[in-house]
Amino acid sequence: MVLTSQPDTTADLVVRKLNERDVPVFRFDTTAFPTEATMAAQLGGGWGGGMRLGERELELDRVGSAYYRRPGEFAMPASISPAARRFAAAQSRAGLLGVLVSLDCLWVNHPGRNADASYKPWQLTVAEHVGLRPPRTLITNDPDAARRFAKDIDGPVIYKTLAGGVVDDDGVPKGMPTSVVDPDGLDDSIALCAHQFQEWVDKQHEVRLTVVGDEFFAAEIHAGSDDAHVDWRNDYASLSYEIADVPDDVRRGVVELMRSFGLVFGALDFVVTPAGEWRFLEINPNGQWGWIETVTGLPIATALAELLQRGTTT
Structure with missing residues (x-):
């Protein structure tokens, strides 16, 4: 089905x-x-x-x-x-x-498990527990707390949405990409809802890791513009891709993360630092992967079909 x-x-x-x-x-x-x-x-x-x-x-x-x-x-x-x-x-x-x-039956993924794994603060909690090293993060609606966080970080701070990232602007949906925060612009409007602030992690490139059962498909995403360097969704035309190997410690952490949420599929985003360290950003339990297969040739559709045909992850 x-x-x-x-x-x-x-x-x-x-x-x-x-x-x-x-x-x-x-x-x-x-x-x-x-x-x-x-x-x-x-x-x-x-x-x-x-x-x-x-x-x-x-x-x-x-x-x-x-x-x-x-x-x-x-x-x-x-x-x-x-x-x-x-x-x-x-x-x-x-x-x-x-x-x-x-x-x-086998669900890829069960809607209830998708819903659980969509809570980003919960993702970050589990990721930290399994050693995937997420960035320092603040969730708040307190303007003073946001200002203190930016001061304590003593470096660039980014803002990311907690849910979806799509708002209705005069009836026209649009995305809200990751943005670098001006600490002087942190005003009292923060009190209107919960916000997610994170430290900026220096990046050599990013990785989109698609997990299907026990198969890992990793693609490096290299930004070709300043806008894409902040958030690669800002400028797809500038991106280039390479197939990547997943370090053993990251693989073990991802297996534990997936098991914790009861997922058999996930699209995970990582920053890879200039020193080669993988830092977890988030997991989308129902993320897009079709374009990754198109640009890299990674056989994700085949893996999903085989999993669905078996009806089991073992």
């Missing part, structure tokens, strides 16, 4: 590999429920029954693995009132996803 939106070119890479292996795939976007798709699930030694979408059917007790990519939001009939749409969406989400996440 592949849960994702339409279109999703990254999921397409995995579905294509599964099709080449003659593995039956039921691809489903939650926007189709309840207007286009139906479900009838009955409890008795687990959930039995199935789903139907057009001419396709899914028997729930035959699902061997599930790839939870990026399904869309539930779409309710426009003919009912806004209040009824909100109620129906909440019931549909709780019912459909409640049944699906109860299935006894």
Whole structure:
């Protein structure tokens, strides 16, 4: 079962590999429920029954693995009132996803584990515990605490969002990349919400490490502009890539980090210092990887297809 939106070119890479292996795939976007798709699930030694979408059917007790990519939001009939749409969406989400996440199968990743691992302060706590050396970090809504932190660091300080990084600017979504903070600009607006400040770690380059089961796919990301040196998402056109080897101590730490959160997939970001030290930045439990495969040739889609086909990480 592949849960994702339409279109999703990254999921397409995995579905294509599964099709080449003659593995039956039921691809489903939650926007189709309840207007286009139906479900009838009955409890008795687990959930039995199935789903139907057009001419396709899914028997729930035959699902061997599930790839939870990026399904869309539930779409309710426009003919009912806004209040009824909100109620129906909440019931549909709780019912459909409640049944699906109860299935006894391999999840890549289970939505509950994704949700847990998305809390960045928790990531940093675990990363520090397993020896992945995250930067010194402050989470605060206290302007005075932010100013003290910047003073104590006695060097560049960066600001990073804690959740997503997308805001609504006059109805147009935009990203909020990492930015270097001017200590003199730390004003009282910090009190409006929680903020994440970190020390700047000198970097030779960064690494995007994609983990699939017990397979590691690491790509160095080299910035070709000042903007990309702060955050490589600022200038994709300037980037260059090289396949990297993962140091043994980093590999051990990542294995422990993944195990702590119950993940079988993760996209991790590291800074590599001029001295060659790997410093953990964050893990996205449902991160993008398609472009890394395209520019490096790393067989990530094949690894995901093989994992889903096996239905187990062992």
